[in-house]
Amino acid sequence: MDEKVPRSNIIETEIPMGTVHPAALEPYRVRFFVEDEIVQEAEITIGVNHRGIERIMEGLPVEKANALTEKICGICSNSHIWNSCRTAEIGLGIEIPERATYIRVIMGELERLHSHFLYLAHGCEVLSHETFSMRIFYLREIVMELLAMIGGNRVQYGCSVLGGVRPRCDVDEAKLLRLKNDMDAVEEGLTGFVERFLADSVVQSRITGVGALPHKQAIKLAVTGPTLRATGVARDLRTTMFEYDNFDFNVITQPDGDVRSNLVMRALESFESIKIIRQAIANIPEGKVVTRDWEMFDTDIIESYIEVPRGTLYHSYALESGRVRHCIIRTPSMANIGAMKYACIGEQLTDAQLCIVQCDPCFTCTDRAIEIIRR
Amino acid sequence: MGLKSFSRARAIHVMLVYTGGCNGCDIEIVNSILSPRFDAEQYNVFLTWNPREADVLVVTGPVTHLNRKPLEEIYKAIPNPKLVVAAGSCALMGGVYKNCYGDIPSEEIEGPVENIIPVDAKVPGCAVRPQDVLAGVVSLLPILLDAD
Numbered sequence: 202m203d204e205k206v207p208r209s210n211i212i213e214t215e216i217p218m219g220t221v222h223p224a225a226l227e228p229y230r231v232r233f234f235v236e237d238e239i240v241q242e243a244e245i246t247i248g249v250n251h252r253g254i255e256r257i258m259e260g261l262p263v264e265k266a267n268a269l270t271e272k273i274c275g276i277c278s279n280s281h282i283w284n285s286c287r288t289a290e291i292g293l294g295i296e297i298p299e300r301a302t303y304i305r306v307i308m309g310e311l312e313r314l315h316s317h318f319l320y321l322a323h324g325c326e327v328l329s330h331e332t333f334s335m336r337i338f339y340l341r342e343i344v345m346e347l348l349a350m351i352g353g354n355r356v357q358y359g360c361s362v363l364g365g366v367r368p369r370c371d372v373d374e375a376k377l378l379r380l381k382n383d384m385d386a387v388e389e390g391l392t393g394f395v396e397r398f399l400a401d402s403v404v405q406s407r408i409t410g411v412g413a414l415p416h417k418q419a420i421k422l423a424v425t426g427p428t429l430r431a432t433g434v435a436r437d438l439r440t441t442m443f444e445y446d447n448f449d450f451n452v453i454t455q456p457d458g459d460v461r462s463n464l465v466m467r468a469l470e471s472f473e474s475i476k477i478i479r480q481a482i483a484n485i486p487e488g489k490v491v492t493r494d495w496e497m498f499d500t501d502i503i504e505s506y507i508e509v510p511r512g513t514l515y516h517s518y519a520l521e522s523g524r525v526r527h528c529i530i531r532t533p534s535m536a537n538i539g540a541m542k543y544a545c546i547g548e549q550l551t552d553a554q555l556c557i558v559q560c561d562p563c564f565t566c567t568d569r570a571i572e573i574i575r576r
Numbered sequence: 577m578g579l580k581s582f583s584r585a586r587a588i589h590v591m592l593v594y595t596g597g598c599n600g601c602d603i604e605i606v607n608s609i610l611s612p613r614f615d616a617e618q619y620n621v622f623l624t625w626n627p628r629e630a631d632v633l634v635v636t637g638p639v640t641h642l643n644r645k646p647l648e649e650i651y652k653a654i655p656n657p658k659l660v661v662a663a664g665s666c667a668l669m670g671g672v673y674k675n676c677y678g679d680i681p682s683e684e685i686e687g688p689v690e691n692i693i694p695v696d697a698k699v700p701g702c703a704v705r706p707q708d709v710l711a712g713v714v715s716l717l718p719i720l721l722d723a724d
Contacts (some may be wrong), residue, residue, distance in 0.1 A: 221593065221646040223625030226602065228594060228643060249642045250596040252673045253684055272672050275600020275703055319603065338611035345607075356600035356703035565599045 204418060205546050207242045216550065220249050224554050226323075229564045233545065233553055240553050243545040245538055250568040255528040258518070263289050263497075264363060266525040270516070271357045273530065274566040276319065278357045279312045280509035281530075284516045286361040292503035292520060295495045300488045301365035302444050304372060307380070307481050308351060308360045309444075309509075310474040314387065315344045316510035317427075317467040317474075320561050321394075324464055327558045330404055333394070340390045343383050350376060365491030377482050384482075388475050395468050405461065412544035412556035414458035422539035426512025428560045431466040432458035438508035447484065448477050463559045497523045509533060511561050532566035581721045584631065588621045588720065590713060591630035593650055595687070597637030597671070600703035601664035605634055608706030616710055627653035631720055632713055635695075636704075638666040638673045639687035651693045657723035659716045662689040663699040663709055671702065 212234040219230035230246040254273050258266040270285040271278040283305055290297060318341035325333035345355050351370050352358020360370045372380070398404065414424070416432040429436055430453060437452040439445045453469045455462035497520070504517040512533025519526045537560045544556040577585075590609060594602050609616040609623045624630055627650045639647060651660070665671045667689045674685055689695055696719065699712040 220642070221650065226594065226606075227599070228596065228646070250640060251684065252596060252638070252640060254673075257672065269672060272598050275598040275603060278598070278600065335610070335612050338607065339613065342607075342611060342613040354703070355705065356604060357598075563599065565597070 204415065205543065207543075207546055212236060212241050218554075225557075227562070227564045229562075231557065233550060235550055238550045240545045240548055240550055243542045243553065245542055245557075247538070247564050247568055250565050252568070255530060255569065258525050258528045260524050260526070262523055263520060263525055266518075266528070267361070267363065268359060270530070271359060274532070274563060275356050276316055276563055277312060277509050277511065277514075277566070279308050279352075279360055280507065280514055281516075282359065283309060283361045284505055284507045284509075284514050286363055287507065288503050288505040288516045288518060289363055289520065291505055292500040293495055293497065295364050296492065297365050298488050298490060298492055299486045300371075301490045301492075303481050303485045304351075304366045304370060304490060305361060306444055306448070307372070307478055308348070308358065308366075308370070310477045310481075311344055311348050311351075313474045313510045314471055315341055315348065317471050318344065320467050321464060324460070324555075324558055327555050328404065328407060333398060333404070336390070336394055340387055340394070343387055343390075347380060347383055350379065362491060364493060364495060365489075368490060371490045372485070377485070380478065381482050384475050384478055388472070391468065391471055391475075395465075398468070399465070408460040408464065408555075410457070411460045411552050412548055412559050414540055414544050416458065418543060419458065419540065422543060423536050424512075424540045424560075425533045425536045426508070426510070426561075427466050427470060428463065428512070428537050428540055430470075431455045431462040438506060438513055442507060445477075448480050450477050460555055460559045463561075502527060511563060511566075512536065530569055532563070532569065534561070534563045534567040535569065537562065538567070577721070578724055580724050585717075585721055586620050588632065588713075588717065589624040589630045590616075590621055590632045590634055591624050591627055591650070591654070592634045592636070593647060595635060595637035595643040595647055595667075595689075596640035597664060597666045598703075601636040601666075601701075604703050604706055605636065605663060605709050608709045614706045614710065616713070619710075619714070621713060628655065630654050631657070632659045632661060632716060633693075634661045634663055634709070634713070635667050635689045635693075636664050637687070638670045638685045639689060639692060641684055641686055644686045644692060647689075647692060657720060659696045659720055660689070660693055661697045661699060661709075661712050661716065662695045663701075663704045663712065665700060665702040668698050668700060 216233045220228040228249045234242040267285045270281040322337040419432040455466045502519045515531040518528040541560045608614040
């Protein structure tokens, strides 16, 4: 596909949306520069949600700081606390028990399921296809109850702690059985959804070829996660993470990078998540779930990257007498903002919101750091 | 029951405004009204994004500085009688973000919501449970229906 080039000359008509706008759930500002209802350039401004989590974490004991990272995002909260604990574990050389790794993987994959289902439901809602949206919301509710069963809360489970998982999140036979049965139910429901979704010619014609992002551009913009894989680049950090060593799964890619590819991509990736959870249920080892056998010492800056539902998540901090210093967090949506702007170019104004939603934005996560410009 | 109350009882519109929380409460509230499991629409409660047709305003989040003015304007745009539900611990007391600079008052966080607009019902929780949101909205309905 040809490269789409944003126009540099002055475009007269500007359509601003936001910061609070009915079409967008989260507060952010987007300006579309249009000619004849065709978007020529888009500009997304964030910063409305900035709350300064890194600043609050600075100087907190590392256990408290880990718990605080959950409050960054209500959708991928487990990923944040997982990666934050993982950072300290890498720095302090803590060996976590095998059973804890399995439970973390189960939680991570359940979260991927609920995040992808939310994406599919939200995408169908923006497409104005309410029936599909409701079907997915109904499936998502099964996953939410599983998360509540293991973590004790529907959002923000606080599953990982330093050295393993919280003893409350240990899974027994009954919980594993329910997990297994519900995975069957989710798979059945999702199969039905995907069959109907792909067979619906009205929806397919509405989304095919809209908001295309060529893979060269995607790499240039450093897009991550499913949005990158939907352009045909098989890059998934789970293949390199030691937690996933014992699991067998495929990296799903889709060819086009348009809205259809993105939606189908998420649906197919959900099947892989179900596969991973089934393997974890079958092979979960016995033993304790948390190790208290470690010592705190000062470290240099530690870095950790994991694959979360939306892409690559980066946490880094140094430890100084048990306290967190120089914390930096980078969330996947930060990298995907470029893709959102780019996908809008050349599309109808009515499709522009769909093009933003196809990149799975989460602006709450994204409002991380502010740059102070002195003039 | 007057004609206005009679018709209002058959279509209560809830508007959700999001002022910089973590998205958790936000999705749970949308979920509790829209999703087939909880389905507040069966009680004639509808979700709207237009303040001019809203009856109940549900606010989540600790109200960041940049969100203060939009929140006030949305509140002004809602016709009387209007009710406000503050949902989630951020909206009730600023949550974990309120005292982010220790003893120095934070310029970033303007909340809790009570400081900015009058609040009629408070729904606690981090994140709020859908059942609690429904209970909070339903507890306000008598005030709304007796208004005229």
